[in-house]
Amino acid sequence: MDATAVAKSAPANIGARPQPLGEPKIIARDVNVHYGEKHALKNVTLDVPEKAVMAFIGPSGCGKSTFLRCINRMNDTVASAKVSGLIQIDDQNIYDPSLDVVQLRARVGMVFQKPNPFPKSIYENVAYGPRIHGLARNKAELDEIVESSLKKASLWNEVKDRLNDTGTGLSGGQQQRLCIARAIAVSPEIILMDEPCSALDPIATARVEELIEEIRRNYTIVIVTHSMQQAARVSQRVAFFHLGILVETGETEKIFTSPNDKRTQDYITGRFG
């Protein structure tokens, strides 16, 4: 059976039933990740719907971040990590040896747990991606990309007068929105967010969540979160990971009201995790 045929066949586990929410953008089949001896992710089979927010929840060390980092091949930078299985974005196998990882990462943006702006100006932070990918032909176009990205990240009004100030001088929440603007600037199709609010206070968190709500119409968003309330607020679909296994996936409302699996039930009702 070739790769495409595998992808088209129905997922094996119960949770990942046919998607009511648009076409699947990302298709994962039997993904396994080993860090040296450690088997971090076991046979994950999952579809991520297009132009919607999918949240990965689960206790620490359950493999949700590991899986997220497979989607833009960030695990390649970890020498001991071995990824097997199939992950497709738009029917293209992203672990194909002929695929250009740099191009992939331009299509799949990432926002990290801790805000990590470059220690450069706000402008430079956003302009860096478009510049290295040659997205702007001249300064005016670059200015435009920077402005629209900052606007989409709802940061423009706060920073428009001080674009040359250093990005690290912003508050934590602003820094994280700057990182989102930086990811948006290279016009990705997918944005991965690895616990984007865990270092932020409730008000900054609310801003970021509003932002996610605004941009989800145009991007496919995958968000890893520790907070079940956050998953319930921002996502349309949820995948619950536990000990490296994808336990259950489904529409957010269904997972939070009537999960199929006992472990999911226990986790969302706060019995562990």
Place this chain on the structure above:
Amino acid sequence: MLTFETPENERRVGDQQIAWLETLKAKGLVDSGFNTGFFTSGDSREAEQAGILGALVGSLMTMFVTLVFCLPVGVGRGDLSRGVRAKNRWTDIIEININNLAAVPSIVYGLLGLAIFLNFFGMPRSSAVVGGFVLALLVLPTIIIASRAALKAVPPSIREAALGVGASHQQAVFHHTLPLAMPGIMTGTIIGMAHALGETAPLLLIGMVAFIVDVPTSFTSATTALPVQIYLWSDLPEVAFQAKTSAAILVLLLFLFAMNGLAILLRKRFERRW
């Protein structure tokens, strides 16, 4: 009044000459001033004509060779050990050796230079290029350790951020990691260079201890270096060479101070916080 215990025929200055000098002094025609000749002439058998230019140029050429050879290798090594690279027995051995090399006595590097560069490769004896290579080997561990520490101090999140927007590994290193680590690398390099500038022992073994009158004109011509010049002059019996030795030491110290000062300045100037 000076007393001359040595008989006249064993002295370089005769009684008659001393008498002339006294007369000139009495007439007020003798005065002391800044000896510019010291900085514009090479070494000489005559203390009066001996200058430091030859040694200075030799030292600068040697430093240049050292820097050109050391910096890319040092930074490359420092970076490689941080990049995507499998950790195995070989890399461990290299790591241990780099750390141990920093503690090897410098004269051993001189022997190494003598055996490899002069005898095996047949490179010109007492030349700046060989001196530069030997000193490069000597300070390489220092520079590698400093570069590695500086690169390690750059948060990995910066590299991840760059990779996350689709920068290649090289772009992440050259656009972000390396510029942020540069002050640390520069400081380490300059301190390594200052170490190399003051190093004498390895140069003795590769023939840079010779008496060389001409100011070197190329990297392969015979030359000497500042610390070696000091060593040579300090060994000479003439009284006037004592003064020359002191002057040469002052010049060397001045260079060392200047280099260390530059290192501090660069560190302060380019330090970044995040």
